[in-house]
Each structure stands twice: as C-alpha cells, then as structure tokens.
Amino acid sequence: MNFLEEACAQEPAAHIANFIGEARETLQSVAQPTRKDEDWRLIKLAPLFSKTFSATPKAMDFTESIKIPEAEKCLLSIRNGKVVLSASNLSELSEGVFVGSLEEAPSYVFEALEKRKTSPFDTEYFDLLNRASLSDIACVYIEKDCVQEAPIHVSYSSVGEDLSSSTRLVIIAQNGSKATVVETWEGKGAYFNLPVTECVVDENATLKHIRLQHDDLESTHIARLASQVEKGSTYDSLSLSFGASLSRNDVAVSHFGSGSFSRIDGLAVVGGKQVADTHSTIDNRSPHCESHQLHKCVADDASHTIFNGRILVQQDAQRIDAYQLNRNLLLSDKAKVNTKPQLEILADDVKCSHGATVGQLDNEQLFYLESRGLGHEQARALLTYAFAAEVVSSIEIPSLKKHIETHIKNCIDQAGK
Amino acid sequence: MNETIEQEPDDISTLINQPYKYGFVSDIEADVFPPGLDEGVVRALSAKKEEPEWMLEYRLKAYKHWLTLEEPEWANVDYEKPDFNDISYYSAPKMKPKIDSLDEVDPAILEVYAKLGIPLDEQKMLQNVAVDAVFDSVSVATTFRKKLHEAGVIFCSFSEAVKDYPEYIKKYLGTVVPHTDNFYAALNAAVFSDGTFVLIPEGVQCPMDLSTYFRINTPKSGQFERTLIVAEKGAKVSYLEGCTAPQFDENQLHAAVVELIAFEDADIKYSTVQNWYAGDENGKGGIFNFVTKRGICEGARSKISWTQVETGSAITWKYPSCILKGDDSIGEFYSVALTNHRQQADTGTKMVHIGKNTKSTIISKGISAGKSQNSYRGLVKMAKSATNARNYSECDSMLIGDKCGAHTFPYIEVGNTTAQVEHEATTSRIGEDQIFYFLSRGIDEEDAISMIINGFCKDVFRELPMEFAVEAQKLLGIKLEGSVG
Numbered sequence: 001m002n003f004l005e006e007a008c009a010q011e012p013a014a015h016i017a018n019f020i021g022e023a024r025e026t027l028q029s030v031a032q033p034t035r036k037d038e039d040w041r042l043i044k045l046a047p048l049f050s051k052t053f054s055a056t057p058k059a060m061d062f063t064e065s066i067k068i069p070e071a072e073k074c075l076l077s078i079r080n081g082k083v084v085l086s087a088s089n090l091s092e093l094s095e096g097v098f099v100g101s102l103e104e105a106p107s108y109v110f111e112a113l114e115k116r117k118t119s120p121f122d123t124e125y126f127d128l129l130n131r132a133s134l135s136d137i138a139c140v141y142i143e144k145d146c147v148q149e150a151p152i153h154v155s156y157s158s159v160g161e162d163l164s165s166s167t168r169l170v171i172i173a174q175n176g177s178k179a180t181v182v183e184t185w186e187g188k189g190a191y192f193n194l195p196v197t198e199c200v201v202d203e204n205a206t207l208k209h210i211r212l213q214h215d216d217l218e219s220t221h222i223a224r225l226a227s228q229v230e231k232g233s234t235y236d237s238l239s240l241s242f243g244a245s246l247s248r249n250d251v252a253v254s255h256f257g258s259g260s261f262s263r264i265d266g267l268a269v270v271g272g273k274q275v276a277d278t279h280s281t282i283d284n285r286s287p288h289c290e291s292h293q294l295h296k297c298v299a300d301d302a303s304h305t306i307f308n309g310r311i312l313v314q315q316d317a318q319r320i321d322a323y324q325l326n327r328n329l330l331l332s333d334k335a336k337v338n339t340k341p342q343l344e345i346l347a348d349d350v351k352c353s354h355g356a357t358v359g360q361l362d363n364e365q366l367f368y369l370e371s372r373g374l375g376h377e378q379a380r381a382l383l384t385y386a387f388a389a390e391v392v393s394s395i396e397i398p399s400l401k402k403h404i405e406t407h408i409k410n411c412i413d414q415a416g417k
Numbered sequence: 418m419n420e421t422i423e424q425e426p427d428d429i430s431t432l433i434n435q436p437y438k439y440g441f442v443s444d445i446e447a448d449v450f451p452p453g454l455d456e457g458v459v460r461a462l463s464a465k466k467e468e469p470e471w472m473l474e475y476r477l478k479a480y481k482h483w484l485t486l487e488e489p490e491w492a493n494v495d496y497e498k499p500d501f502n503d504i505s506y507y508s509a510p511k512m513k514p515k516i517d518s519l520d521e522v523d524p525a526i527l528e529v530y531a532k533l534g535i536p537l538d539e540q541k542m543l544q545n546v547a548v549d550a551v552f553d554s555v556s557v558a559t560t561f562r563k564k565l566h567e568a569g570v571i572f573c574s575f576s577e578a579v580k581d582y583p584e585y586i587k588k589y590l591g592t593v594v595p596h597t598d599n600f601y602a603a604l605n606a607a608v609f610s611d612g613t614f615v616l617i618p619e620g621v622q623c624p625m626d627l628s629t630y631f632r633i634n635t636p637k638s639g640q641f642e643r644t645l646i647v648a649e650k651g652a653k654v655s656y657l658e659g660c661t662a663p664q665f666d667e668n669q670l671h672a673a674v675v676e677l678i679a680f681e682d683a684d685i686k687y688s689t690v691q692n693w694y695a696g697d698e699n700g701k702g703g704i705f706n707f708v709t710k711r712g713i714c715e716g717a718r719s720k721i722s723w724t725q726v727e728t729g730s731a732i733t734w735k736y737p738s739c740i741l742k743g744d745d746s747i748g749e750f751y752s753v754a755l756t757n758h759r760q761q762a763d764t765g766t767k768m769v770h771i772g773k774n775t776k777s778t779i780i781s782k783g784i785s786a787g788k789s790q791n792s793y794r795g796l797v798k799m800a801k802s803a804t805n806a807r808n809y810s811e812c813d814s815m816l817i818g819d820k821c822g823a824h825t826f827p828y829i830e831v832g833n834t835t836a837q838v839e840h841e842a843t844t845s846r847i848g849e850d851q852i853f854y855f856l857s858r859g860i861d862e863e864d865a866i867s868m869i870i871n872g873f874c875k876d877v878f879r880e881l882p883m884e885f886a887v888e889a890q891k892l893l894g895i896k897l898e899g900s901v902g
Contacts, residue, residue: 038491315819330834333801337832343825345844348816352844356829358799359837 003048004164004194007055007133015103016134019168023131030125042306042338043248043277048220053164053192055081055133060159062087066184066214069399071153076100078156081135081165092150096143097179099152101136102170109141112172116200119226120252120281126222130196133166140171140181142205148179151208151397156195158187158219166194173205173233180208182400185243190218193244199227199235203257206234210395212404215243217272222248231257231286238395241268241276242407251280255289255317264293266307267391269411271300281310284317293324296391298384299335300415310342311352318347324354329361329387331415361387381412388412450507456480459607462507466576466610469583479596479606486600492763493792493824496732499670499705506608506641561625568624570654571616575643578614585616589647593676593713593740601672601707601734605641609674612642617652617683626882628657644675648683650716655686657885669694671730672707681716681743686724688885692892693729698787700759703731710737714746717772722749724880726889727764736794738767741775741806748777751877755893756789756821765795765826770803770836779810780876784893785821792824799836806833812842815873867893 008027012020032049033040057080064077073092076099077084083101090099098109121127142148158165171181185193193215201207215221221244229235241247253262268276282291297305311322328337341354361383369379388408395401450458459480463473488498565572571582579586596606613629629644648654671693677685687710696703706729712721723737739748750766768777777797785791793812814823825842847869855865871878871890878886 318819328831330831330836333834335832335834337830339829341825341827341840341842343814343842343844344822345814345816345824346822348819348821348846350816350844350846354825354840354842356827356840357838358829358831360834 003051004053004055004129004133004166006053007135007164007166010055012134013103013136015101016137019137020131020134023128026123027125027128027132030123030128033125039279039308042304043246043275048192048246051162053162055135055164057160057163062157062159064155064157064186066155066186066212066403067399068151068153068182068397070397071151071182074099074148074150074152076138076152076154078136078138078154078167080158080160080163081167083136083138093152094146094148096146097148098139098141100139102139105139105141109139109172112141112174112200113139113170116170116172116198117228117254117256119198119228120254120283121196121224121226121250124224126194127196127224130166130168130194130224133164133194135165135167137168137170140169140179142173142177142179144174145176146174147177151180151182154181154183156183156185156193158191158193158215159189160191161189162191163189164192164194167196169195169197171197171199171207171209173199173201173207175203176205177202178206180210180397182210182212182397184212184214185221186214187216187219189216191216193219193221193223196224197226199225201227201229201233201235203230204232205230207236208396209235209237210397210400211237211239212400213239213241213243213247213249214407215247217243217245217274219244220246223250225249225251227253227262229253229255229257229260229262232259233257234260235262237262237264238391239266239278240404241266241270241278242411245273246275248277249279251278252283253281253291254283255286255291258286258288260286261290262292264291265391265394266295267388268297268305269388269408270298270303270305271411271415272303273301274303275306276303277306279308281312282322283312283314284320284322285314287316287318287320289317290321291323294391295326296388297328297337298331298388298411299328299337300331300411302332302334304336304338307339308342309340309354310344311354313345313347313350313352315346318349320347320350320352322350322352326354326356327387328356328358329384330358331360331384384412384415385409450505452505453502454504454506454608458506462608462610465507466579468579471583471587472579475590475596476607479603480608482597483600483603483607486603488600492734493790493794493826494732494734494761494763496705496761501604504670507610564624569618569621570623571614572627573614575609575612575614575645582614582616585647586614586645589645589676589678593678593711594674594709599709602674602709605643605672605674605709609641609643612673613644615646615654615656617648617654619649620651622652623654626655626657628659630659640669640671640673642673644673646676646685646687647678648680648685648719650680651682652680653684655882656688657882658687658689659692670705670707673709675708675710675737677712677721679712679714679716679719679721679746682718683716684720685712686722687712687737688881689725689727690885690889690892691725691727691729691733695729695758695760696731698758700731703760704729706730706733706735708735710735711740712738712748713740714743714748714772714775716746717743718745719743720747720749722751722880723766724751724877725753726877726881726885726892727752727754727762728892730762731760733760733762733764735764736766738769739777740769740771741777742771744772745774746772747775749880750777750779750781751880752781753784753874753877753889753893754782754791755784755786756791757787758789759787760789762790763792763794765793767796767798768808769796769798769800770806770808771800773802773804773806775803775806777808779808779812781812782874782877783812783814783823784817784870784873785814785823786817788820790822790824792826793842794826796828796830797838797840799831799833799838801832803833804835806836808838810840812840813873814842814844815870816844816846
C-alpha cells in the first residue's frame with residue numbers, strides 16, 4: 001500500500017514492463033522513509049504519504065513557458081509523465097542521435113541501456129516507487145564520436161490536481177561523443193513529480209547537463225539523478241531548484257573510470273514556505289579523477305534549504321582532486337538553512353577540501369555600494385543577485401541563461417518588497 | 418623521493434610494533450561485583466557507596482529509562498556491541514573505610530600512579546597541580562585539598578560530594594546531560610561509580626590546575642565516572658583529565674559523563690589526554706570509549722573551552738559540546754585525534770548557539786595511520802535567538818598509509834540571518850616536497866615527519882596547559898615514531 005497506489009496497479013505499457021520488473025514486489029518490503037532516517041530527518045514526508053494521487057490525467061491545456069529557441073528543433077515534450085511527440089520537434093538532431101520514448105527506440109539503444117551499471121538508488125524507496133509507478137521512459141542516445149551541436153531540450157510539463165507522474169530519462173553519451181541536455185520542469189496544480197534521470201558518460205565523452213526545476217509552488221518534486229562517468233570523460237551538470245513546495249534532489253555521480261572529471265553545481269532560490277533539499281554523492285572509484293562542486297542556496301521568508309554533499313574516495317582511488325563549496329544566504333529571520341558537507345576518504349594520496357558558509361550579506365560590501373550612491377535596497381538586491389548569478393554564469397545557452405537570471409532578479413525584487 | 422615513499426610499509430610496521438607503555442596490570446586486591454546488570458546491582462551499588470535515598474531514586478529512574486533505549490548505531494564505527502551483562506559495574510581497591518591522608522592509601526596503588534608518572538605525593542610534587550585519582554570505580558586520592566579549601570574551591574570525589582555537598586549535587590546533577598540524553602548517558606546515570614566534583618565559588622580564580630587521572634585495572638570491569646564542574650559568577654578554572662588502562666584481550670567499556678556549568682563571566686577550560694589501551698594490531702582488546710561531555714554557558718560572557726588529545730581506545734565515540742545560552746558567551750573546541758592499527762574514532766563537537774553575540778571556534782585535527790578509521794562529526798546550530806552569533810570551524814585530516822580512512826560529517830543548522838558560520842575541511846597526506854625540503858636541510862626523515870605532525874597539531878597543542886602539551890607531544894611521538902618513510 002502506498003500513496004501512488006493507482007499508478008502502481010496500472011497495467012504497464014509493453015516497452016516499460018521490463019523496467020518495472022520486480023520493483024512492485026520489492027517495494028512491498030521497503031519501508032517508507034521517515035524522519036528517523038538520517039537522509040530524511042529534516043523533511044516532513046508524512047503529509048505527502050497521507051495523500052492519494054491519481055495516475056490518469058484529464059485532458060488539459062498545456063502552455064509551456066520555458067522556451068529555448070536554441071533548442072527548438074531538438075525538443076522532446078513530456079506532458080503529465082508521457083512523451084508527447086505531437087508537441088515535440090526533433091527535426092534537427094545530428095545523425096547518430098536518438099531522442100524519444102523508449103517505445104520507438106532502435107534496438108541499439110536498448111542494448112546500450114542494458115549495459116549501464118547499477119546505480120546507488122537501485123534499492124532506494126523513491127527509485128523503486130518510480131519504477132513501480134512508471135508512466136514512460138524517455139531516451140537521449142548519442143552515437144560514438146557524434147557531436148550534437150544544438151542543445152537537446154527535454155521539457156516536462158504537468159497540469160492537474162493530485163496527479164502523479166513518474167518518468168525516467170536515460171541519457172547515453174557513447175565513446176567520444178559530445179552533447180548538451182537541458183531538462184526543464186514546469187506546470188500548474190498540486191501535482192507530484194517523481195522523475196529519475198540516469199546518465200551514462202562513456203569513455204572520452206562530454207556531457208553537459210542542466211536541470212531547471214520550476215514546478216508549481218503547490219507541487220511536490222522528488223528527483224533522482226544517477227550518473228555513471230567513465231574513463232577520460234567529462235560530466236558537467238547544473239541543477240537549479242526554484243519551484244515546488246517541497247523539492248528533493250538526490251544526485252549520485254560515480255567515477256568509474258580514471259581521469260574523469262565532473263562538475264556538480266547547484267543553486268536553490270526559494271521563498272514562502274518552500275523546502276529545497278539537495279543530497280549529493282560523488283563516488284570516486286578510480287584514480288586520477290577530479291570533481292568540482294559549488295552549491296548555493298538563497299532562502300527567503302519562511303523557507304528552508306538543505307544541502308548534504310558527500311565526497312567518497314574509495315581505497316584504491318589515489319590522486320583524487322575533489323573540491324566542494326556550499327554557500328548559503330539567509331534573507332529572512334524565519335528562513336532556515338541546514339548543511340552537511342561530508343568527506344569520506346579511504347585513500348591517502350588525495351587532495352580533498354570542502355567548505356561551507358552560512359550568513360547574510362557582508363556589511364562592508366553593502367557600505368561600499370551605498371557610499372557610491374546606491375540605495376540600501378538596491379545594494380542588497382545587487383549583492384544577492386551577484387551571489388546567485390555566480391552559479392549560473394557558466395551556462396552557455398544565452399536564452400536559458402537570460403531566463404534564469406530574470407527569474408532570480410524577480411525573486412530578489414519580490415524579497416525587497 | 419620515490420624510494421623513500423616505497424619504504425613506507427616497513428616503517429609503518431615499526432610503528433605498529435610500538436608497545437603500549439601503560440599496559441601493565443597491577444595486582445591489587447579489589448572488591449569486585451560479579452558481572453551483570455539489573456535493578457539489584459544498581460541498588461547494591463548505591464548501598465555500597467552509602468548513598469542517600471534521592472541518589473538511589475535518580476539511579477533507578479535512569480536505569481528504567483535505559484532499559485527502554487537501544488544502543489545507537491549511527492556512528493561511523495564498527496564493533497561488536499558489549500554485552501552489558503558481562504561487565505562488572507563496581508570494582509574498588511580494598512582499603513580502609515575512609516582515607517584521611519595520602520599515607521593511608523595502599524602503597525601498591527601509589528606505585529601504579531608513580532609508574533604512570535602521576536605524582537600523588539604532595540611532598541615531592543613540583544608541579545602546581547591538584548590531582549584526584551580514580552582507580553577502577555572509586556576515587557583513591559585527592560591531593561592539595563587543604564590549599565584548595567582555603568581558596569574556597571571544592572575539589573573532591575563524587576561520592577564524597579554526594580555525602581558532603583548534597584545540595585549542590587541535587588541542584589546540578591543531570592542538568593546539562595539529563596539521564597534521558599542518550600543510551601550511554603542513561604547507563605552512566607544508573608551505574609556511575611565515582612568521579613569528580615568541582616565547585617569554584619563566585620569570583621575565585623582556582624589557584625592551581627585541577628586534574629583527574631583515570632585508570633581501569635580490573636579485567637571485565639566497566640568504568641562509569643561522572644564529572645561535574647560548576648564555576649560560579651566570575652570564577653575561573655583549568656581542569657585536566659588523563660586516562661590509561663592495562664592491556665587485556667577483551668574489550669572494556671568506559672562510559673563517562675562530564676557536565677560543565679559556567680555562570681556569568683566564568684571560564685572553564687577542560688583538557689583531556691586520552692590514552693586508554695587501544696587494542697593490539699589486529700584490533701583485539703582495547704577500551705570502548707563512549708563518553709558524553711557537555712558544558713553549558715549559562716551566564717553572559719562565560720566561556721567553556723574543550724581541548725582533547727585522543728590517542729587511545731579501540732573505539733572512541735565522543736562529542737564534547739557547548740550550549741551557548743548566555744549572551745556573548747564563548748565556546749571552543751580544540752582536538753587532535755590520532756588513530757592507528759585498527760582503532761576507530763568518531764569524535765567532534767556540538768556548538769549550540771542560543772544567546773546573542775555568542776562565538777564558537779572548532780579546530781579539529783585528525784591523523785589516521787595503519788588500518789584505522791578517523792571521523793569528525795560535528796554540529797553547529799544557530800537558534801533563532803542567536804543574533805550576531807559567529808562560528809568558525811576547521812577540520813583537517815592527515816592520512817598516513819593507504820589502508821586508513823578519514824571522514825568528515827559536519828552538520829550546520831542556521832535559523833538566524835545575522836549568524837555567520839564558516840566551515841572548512843581538508844584532507845591530505847605529508848607532501849613529498851615538504852619532506853624533501855627538510856632532507857635538503859640535513860634533517861632526517863623521522864624528525865621531519867615529527868616536526869610536520871607537530872606543526873599540523875600546533876593550533877591545538879598551544880591550547881593545552883604546559884604539562885599536558887609536553888605529554889601530548891611525547892605521546893604523538895611514541896605513537897608515530899618511524900611511521901612514515
């Protein structure tokens with residue numbers, strides 16, 4: 001019995017039946033997480049569990065507002081958990097690239113999918129729940145040595161009350177390939193999103209991955225991202241959490257091959273009574289890997305941000321260079337910040353450091369700006385913007401960058417009032 | 418350079434073979450309870466200590482609560498849980514019913530302390546330190562009582578305090594670490610055997626450093642001592658604690674509780690050099706050190722400072738904490754934790770900021786060698802009321818050898834916009850270039866390592882009282898001698 005009962009009882013479509021596998025059965029024996037679990041001790045899940053969500057959406061009007069002109073011909077639309085090709089435009093994909101539902105995927109995509117390694121979430125409650133209640137699987141497949149110039153936009157949109165959607169996106173970047181994938185979430189209503197994204201970055205491939213979560217403020221968003229990073233490859237990711245009343249983002253990046261690099265940046269800008277929780281694990285299993293993580297949180301009103309970042313260095317993974325910085329800005333007396341940067345190191349020849357700061361704006365910086373004629377509110381807004389914008393500055397898609405910067409500006413302006 | 422690095426394993430084995438200096442067993446006739454724990458044992462213990470009714474009630478309340486608790490498992494340590502029915506909860510050297518002066522202490526015990534280098538004999542004492550020696554379950558001697566008495570300072574064993582100063586014990590016992598606090602605190606509250614009570618009256622600066630020396634001697638016995646230090650308004654005290662135990666193949670349990678209370682403008686400095694027996698190179702034997710230490714800065718401008726050098730114990734599970742309740746109060750935590758062989762340490766601190774303008778500093782240095790695991794676990798909490806509170810934390814780990822582990826688990830919780838928290842942590846090993854620098858200046862490898870490690874720990878050693886700083890440096894030297902190539 002669980003709150004997604006209806007979705008878990010549905011007869012699965014043929015192409016996802018395999019994926020569901022034993023998840024429904026296993027789920028019976030896995031307990032729902034509670035506040036007694038270390039990973040969930042700061043989040044109230046009981047209200048979510050006490051609700052019941054429907055898995056059958058009514059016909060609704062969708063108007064996606066996050067548009068990326070650079071990717072308009074590489075757009076995959078997922079509405080209420082299902083791939084909708086009529087709303088997608090995949091006319092300008094490079095040769096060797098497949099984007100779409102697993103239903104239409106060629107056999108080599110299936111083969112690549114089967115070969116992916118186990119993820120640390122495989123036995124975790126919400127991942128099992130995602131599989132048990134699966135609505136669709138989307139794939140992004142980039143053939144060996146293929147370069148996909150235009151970014152691929154996977155747009156999730158949900159409309160409806162008490163509606164759940166459990167989707168899975170599998171991104172496979174084969175040896176030596178190169179691509180950028182942008183995932184965006186938006187919608188209307190008190191729905192529940194349970195997306196899982198799996199990435200395979202094979203040898204010498206480069207994958208840039210941006211995830212913009214801008215769900216309705218009434219909604220709940222519980223996401224998982226598991227990335228398998230192979231030898232000599234680069235995985236560059238950025239997760240942005242702006243929406244949802246409760247958002248939880250679990251990220252697990254595993255360096256399987258030596259000489260790989262990953263960036264796991266994040267930004268959460270929240271207000272009202274929002275809760276934004278990010279748990280990340282970077283597992284270094286091979287030597288000579290490098291990882292870089294910058295996670296920033298801006299908490300306004302009575303919001304609550306949580307960051308839990310783990311860096312693991314396994315015993316034989318020598319010469320690891322791992323850097324992690326978490327900075328938090330509290331804008332209101334009622335806001336709350338929890339952070340727990342963790343290092344677990346089992347090799348001796350490593351360079352690992354982490355830092356965490358929580359505070360308000362620097363009075364000296366404010367004074368500097370005020371002494372140059374800016375009003376107090378203006379100066380505050382400028383500094384807050386600069387704090388958040390640092391994370392965004394690396395985005396190479398101008399329209400997306402602009403969209404995000406505008407959103408941050410609006411949030412700050414509202415906070416000023 | 419590469420050659421020297423490759424030599425490492427040999428040198429580590431040299432290190433591993435360093436004997437535990439304090440591992441001797443002294444044959445002293447002891448009055449020991451048979452192993453086991455039930456309500457009868459708690460009652461018998463209380464009766465043995467001739468305790469008043471209220472004390473027994475407190476113990477029974479704690480015991481009943483303990484029965485409802487489960488042993489915690491969240492710490493990053495792996496061990497076989499002790500069988501609480503296989504432990505003797507009381508072991509005391511047989512002696513005359515009451516001791517009036519040192520002359521009446523069993524000379525065999527005095528000899529043990531002499532062997533440990535703890536001068537109990539006041540006549541010969543050069544150091545200006547008053548010592549309370551706790552042997553197994555009871556306090557055997559307290560020195561310099563007269564001089565302290567003149568200053569108005571109460572420094573005595575816990576059992577004496579229960580009899581002589583019940584009003585203080587009733588007032589303060591369990592106020593900082595309640596018997597419901599955690600599994601081991603509850604167990605301690607039920608069966609604590611002895612410990613130290615210190616009260617520094619208003620405006621008094623304690624004329625000398627106070628010190629307790631703990632020694633577990635009887636096999637299969639647990640040591641559950643309780644320390645309570647109260648510094649009244651404007652009082653100041655520096656307190657030292659040292660621990661050793663003989664070598665046994667079986668694990669012994671040490672579950673102590675320390676409570677510190679600092680009122681307005683008071684200043685308590687608590688230093689520990691912990692060198693319990695750590696077990697042999699295969700992890701056999703050694704002490705389980707499960708300790709709850711907490712201080713409260715009750716009054717404005719008060720200060721509590723914890724300094725610890727943790728080198729012993731098979732398992733360490735210890736988080737000396739400060740509750741910064743008074744406005745402008747200060748909490749400090751300085752720690753060096755060294756693990757070797759198969760030792761496991763999960764240690765750190767909690768700084769709970771409640772008052773305005775409260776400040777805390779955390780400096781933690783972890784050194785892991787051999788096959789040991791060393792974790793820092795800390796909490797910095799800024800309550801809503803903690804306006805302008807500040808915290809600075811620095812946790813550095815050093816790894817010696819490729820089979821050990823270093824872990825950091827800092828928890829930061831902030832609920833006030835004006836509070837500022839900074840946390841930094843690094844993990845590294847001794848750099849080849851650093852060693853090369855020393856070698857090129859004619860300093861041999863071993864001295865170079867010792868200098869680098871002492872430099873690594875300097876921030877903490879500086880905080881230790883003089884005698885302890887010397888002891889701590891020597892201890893690290895012994896433990897790490899020849900450890901790195």
